[in-house]
Amino acid sequence: MIKFSDLNLDPKVLKAIIDTGYETPTPIQAGAIPPALEGRDVLGIAQTGTGKTASFTLPMITLLGRGRARARMPRSLVLAPTRELAAQVAENFDAYAKYTKLTKALLIGGTSFKEQDQLIDKGVDVLIATPGRLIDHFERGKLILSDVKIMVVDEADRMLDMGFIPDIERIFQMTPFTRQTLFFSATMAPEIERITNTFLSNPAKVEVARAATTGENIKQGVVMFEASSKARGEDEKRDLLIRLIDAEGDACSNAIIFCNRKSDVDVVAKALKKNGKNAEAIHGDLEQSHRTRTLDGFRDGSIRFLVASDVAARGLDIPAVTHVLNFDVPSHAEDYVHRIGRTGRAGRTGTAIMICSTRDEKNLADVERLVQNPIPRLDNPLSRATPPTTTSPVDDVDASREDRPRRSRTRGPRKAVPDVDTGADATAPVDVAAPVAEPVVAVIDMAPVMAEVAAPQPDAIVPDRQPRDAQQRDGGSRSDRPARGPDRTAERSSPERRERDTTPHRGRDHQRGGHDNVIGMGADTPEFIAKSFAERSTS
């Protein structure tokens, strides 16, 4: 078993790692750290919960160890899609760099420029930023990126979703092409592939299979919801949510409730509070200080219910929550996986319950296609307790429909789903890992959506297609030069290097299916991964 001490990390970094209690690197760390320390570009295909952050912070600190910061010229740069994620990286950096003299600045929106400017002026080794604020600083001429040696792009697929890719390209172009790039994405969408082909040079590719795709340890269920009338719909849906939470009882010790719209986040949080529940809202329209406070409160347990937009769907290192409640079906199917991935982490059990209203049915079908499993239908506690009123002719149609099992209409030929409407235990979510007799849907090309769903052979290490020494012989590539060699700059400016940077079809092995390393976490996920960073540090 490989240990951190085998990885050639700076002794000061090792000491900090020991303080956190870690001994063995996670698969993404074991795969990414050695090539990163060699100075190679790294393409990491992994989602959060796999130890991804440390897989770039640890080598970064080690590589930066010797130099020193110069005013306005940071030597490394980490880009994250959301402010919270950037703050989380900064927290990690502080923990692992505590025995070094390295300095950092966190450049995120929603906070004052003044403090950030002062840090930049003084000179920092590491810049951790969201794209917007970084570009803002750059345009004010306060920031020079020509000395960046290492650039990290975290959660690139999320950046893509959020329309940040042009910004990322701009930032790439603001930094020297001689930089070392560590690039992380959960999936390899074509656009991501294009970026990596353009801005990465002969990267070491490290892929980690999804920890829990929609894990067997997550019990899932969906409640079909049809309003008795348009006017009542909103209220009824919130009532339904409260009923579902109450039905879970004490087992639901903390939960994240996801809504698609920020306005719903606010309204739902208010409704839960009114119902006497300890709930707070978090979404992008709230003031940053408020967001931070709320998240901290949820982490330390002083807030029990976090009502959230997708700002909290991915990446956030939140201690395993017992429940995820989807107030809406996410409109991007892959967000479902991210959302429910906030629970049931690393072998713990979790429960994910979703409400699907009539207009969300198409989204539900998309989600089921993506996870390649039907989500068991749960009884709607409201429709059983309160027989639908039939006042107007319009409502009458809806109401009668509400009474009969919706799945016969919505799910067509898919009859193999466990029937949860009949048993006494009907409200208990059913483990979707239970064998299903009939396939849900015909095979549909899921390639662009989620590479790792189809990741081959979890838990297997697939050998490099290209022998390592062959890669290293690849003329003029960075891999054969010492990580901090004296002639590094000259070598990097070679025409060959430049050519590689711009040749579009370089690197066939970038293509999906041609992964260098595919490492599964699967059931072997170490328990500490389920813990938040703070939890780990204190244990």
Place this chain on the structure above:
DNA sequence: AAAAAAG
């Protein structure tokens, strides 16, 4: 149709 991020 909405969320995130720069105001």
